[in-house]
């Protein structure tokens with residue numbers, strides 16, 4: 208059974224067709240990159256897969272369940288593109304703590320197990336020194352790492368990340384890529400929107416390229432960690448649908 | 451001694467509950483940038499008071515029902531995202547205010563009776579009111595703290611909250627319904643025209659002083675309690691409506707918090723280690739094996755790299771730099 212299954216989905220935003228008959232399937236334990244120029248529809252696809260945008264055609268299944276019936280949200284962790292936290296004085300720990308809510312019932316307290324997961328996630332992204340600082344006092348890259356920690360805190364089986372490395376220093380990118388490689392070895396499934404493969408090259412199984420809201424044919428099977436052949440990077444010429 | 455006066459005891463209890471409860475809900479109202487919604491709901495509750503005065507019912511319960519009803523309608527309008535929602539809300543707010551005054555006036559309960567609900571009053575808190583205020587206040591505190599994490603998640607990042615499986619619409623509705631209940635808790639002491647201030651201003655002051663959301667809520671509750679009690683006691687001696695004094699005190703707290711917060715921030719900053727600035731990338735001219743000028747269709751793959759375009763040559767990235775190519 209595929210972890211993510213999008214069957215011929217269309218998404219229309221503001222009256223414009225943004226995604227056009229996109230079909231995508233991610234198998235358990237796979238690490239898949241989503242590539243494409245700015246405005247090619249990567250974020251839209253990610254959000255459609257999560258039910259944040261309505262589909263005008265087609266169907267999405269997560270863990271084998273059709274999206275409108277899907278309830279096991281604790282099995283996935285999402286890192287949105289760009290920091291979107293609206294409480295500037297909230298601390299890193301407060302933000303990361305929300306990541307465990309998918310497995311808590313209303314009125315249930317954060318227990319020992321969740322506390323350990325929250326601390327572990329903060330440590331894994333290297334923010335333990337900043338844990339009690341308001342998120343607004345962090346640099347863009349550090350805020351991004353806090354959002355990655357938030358997704359990790361729930362110990363999800365599937366990580367869906369939208370340009371998680373934007374604004375993050377190169378050496379930190381390398382250590383985050385190492386972390387994601389470790390998670391993949393543990394059997395987690397990864398779907399990651401990337402601007403360039405960079406440090407993730409060795410972690411990925413394959414890449415899916417979007418252009419103008421469609422999946423580029425043939426690219427789907429490209430093995431991202433191929434030794435000699437350069438990986439499919441988005442071709443900036445002839446790109447459609449600029450932002 | 452004023453504390454032995456029975457009406458003052460009742461006023462102080464009512465004010466203490468209002469002072470503690472208002473900022474807890476207010477913290478989420480401020481986060482959601484709905485500061486003026488509380489004010490609008492106060493106006494709607496005036497219609498409830500007018501209706502109660504006109505029909506001889508108890509004002510507090512009627513005000514609760516009307517305010518909750520108004521809150522639900524307003525939230526549905528707001529979340530519909532329609533452009534007309536803003537106008538519709540204004541109509542509801544002023545409609546509430548006008549209806550309340552009209553109804554009270556019609557039965558001869560002119561400005562006098564109504565004004566005790568608009569600006570708060572020390573004399574008018576009845577024993578029955580205390581019970582209702584206490585029960586409502588307790589319910590609000592239990593809901594806010596029992597669902598604190600969920601309310602925080604929804605207020606800080608709605609889309610992410612959705613991917614946690616939280617019912618975002620329910621929690622959004624809950625916040626405004628809690629605001630409606632808070633308004634009726636505060637109306638006897640602060641008055642319906644200024645209830646929103648006790649929800650919003652202590653939170654704003656506390657945000658200047660504290661780091662972290664939960665801590666900010668706790669400090670705001672303390673400031674709210676202090677302002678409400680000080681306002682009630684002060685208004686006894688000044689013979690003024692307590693609401694105005696309570697609000698003035700919260701605003702004084704806010705004004706003091708501005709320079710105080712800056713000073714606290716400077717002290718904390720001073721203790722922090724300044725992080726080293728990353729040096730610019732080294733300037734490495736590319737090998738001369740690249741004789742031609744890169745451009746569209748030159749045979750080398752183009753890669754967007756930040757603000758410019760690199761061209762892939764044998765796994766190296768060449769970037770144009772003053773007439774030659776650098777390694778990137």
Ligand SMILES: Nc1ncnc2c1ncn2[C@@H]1O[C@H](COP(=O)(O)OP(=O)(O)O)[C@@H](O)[C@H]1O
Nearest residue numbers: 220221225245246247248249250251448449450
């Ligand atoms: N809410 C929206 N309403 C209308 N158009 C949108 C909206 N969001 C994105 N778009 C358009 O959809 C296209 C794809 O956007 P996006 O998915 O963000 O691209 P990417 O993440 O690949 O850069 C762009 O042309 C963008 O302008």
Ligand SMILES: [Mg+2]
Nearest residue numbers: 249250251288
């Ligand atoms: Mg994007």
